[in-house]
Amino acid sequence: NQPTLGNPQNTIAVLQKYNFSFQKKFGQNFLIDTHVLDKIIRSAEITKDDFVLEIGPGIGTMTQYLACAAREVVAVEIDKALIPILEDTLSSYDNVTVINEDVLKLDIVKLAQERNGGKPIKVVANLPYYITTPIIMGLFESHVPVQSITVMVQKEVADRMQVGPGTKDYGALSLAVQYYAKPYIAANVPPNCFMPRPKVGSAVIRLECHEEPPVQVKDEKLMFRIIRASFNQRRKTLANGLKNSPEISLSREGIEQAIAELGKGTSVRGEALNLEEFAILSNIVGRLQQ
Numbered sequence: 494n495q496p497t498l499g500n501p502q503n504t505i506a507v508l509q510k511y512n513f514s515f516q517k518k519f520g521q522n523f524l525i526d527t528h529v530l531d532k533i534i535r536s537a538e539i540t541k542d543d544f545v546l547e548i549g550p551g552i553g554t555m556t557q558y559l560a561c562a563a564r565e566v567v568a569v570e571i572d573k574a575l576i577p578i579l580e581d582t583l584s585s586y587d588n589v590t591v592i593n594e595d596v597l598k599l600d601i602v603k604l605a606q607e608r609n610g611g612k613p614i615k616v617v618a619n620l621p622y623y624i625t626t627p628i629i630m631g632l633f634e635s636h637v638p639v640q641s642i643t644v645m646v647q648k649e650v651a652d653r654m655q656v657g658p659g660t661k662d663y664g665a666l667s668l669a670v671q672y673y674a675k676p677y678i679a680a681n682v683p684p685n686c687f688m689p690r691p692k693v694g695s696a697v698i699r700l701e702c703h704e705e706p707p708v709q710v711k712d713e714k715l716m717f718r719i720i721r722a723s724f725n726q727r728r729k730t731l732a733n734g735l736k737n738s739p740e741i742s743l744s745r746e747g748i749e750q751a752i753a754e755l756g757k758g759t760s761v762r763g764e765a766l767n768l769e770e771f772a773i774l775s776n777i778v779g780r781l782q783q
């Protein structure tokens with residue numbers, strides 16, 4: 494039951510058979526490189542015990558590889574024109590279910606409960622780039638039981654997820670991802686591995702979800718409000734960022750006291766703080782707001 498897709502010839506044959514036309518609005522760039530597919534599957538470390546959620550199976554290329562490696566695969570595809578194609582390309586795999594739905598509207602907590610007894614799942618995908626952040630943050634924030642997320646994303650987004658303070662790519666996404674997971678870029682992937690070719694470079698990133706958060710935060714929502722406020726106005730100081738934010742209800746004096754308690758000067762910028770410092774700051778602000 495070896496995969497039949499993953500090279501340009503077979504992909505073109507399937508597309509022609511069904512007279513399929515690509516939909517730009519759905520971020521459709523299908524993988525046509527078997528080495529990249531092997532690399533994704535190896536990076537995801539899938540075993541026959543695993544339940545895998547695939548987001549956006551396209552014509553089922555990676556789904557075939559996942560079906561061979563995993564115990565069970567559920568693939569969620571928004572484009573209904575792809576459903577008859579998936580029925581065809583996945584007909585010889587009895588451990589795959591395709592759901593025709595917008596992944597952002599799907600109750601994944603319920604899916605993991607029903608299909609995997611609430612045990613941690615693995616998410617593997619060549620993501621539609623227009624909704625990378627909402628998909629990943631949605632998984633984290635709705636507390637879906639997830640062991641790891643191994644996904645193809647835009648190269649620049651992978652860099653943003655992985656970096657720490659002091660680099661231009663560092664921001665709210667870096668901190669959010671690193672609060673929930675340990676990121677690791679497994680491969681860089683050039684545009685010619687896709688059909689049609691995307692305009693940007695891509696990368697496979699593996700996010701290994703923390704069992705316990707790496708820092709102690711009393712109020713996660715408040716920490717993320719502070720993080721957003723700090724990066725909203727990049728060239729401003731942390732104090733000004735917090736003062737100007739409608740999401741933070743602390744006086745100028747309160748904000749200055751909090752930053753002093755953190756052990757920083759008044760001119761410190763948000764992008765200089767690491768995750769641990771944002772955690773400490775949010776615990777101080779939480780206390781002062783009471």
Ligand code: SAM
Pocket residue numbers: 519520521522523524548549550551552553554555569570571572594595596597618619620621622624
């Ligand atoms: N996995 C396939 C591959 O690697 O060849 C296709 C990847 S393509 C980059 C992204 C896929 O996600 C497309 O099939 C697209 O139709 C689907 N998609 C886009 N938005 C979606 C959404 N909101 N929910 C579910 N699937 C979506």
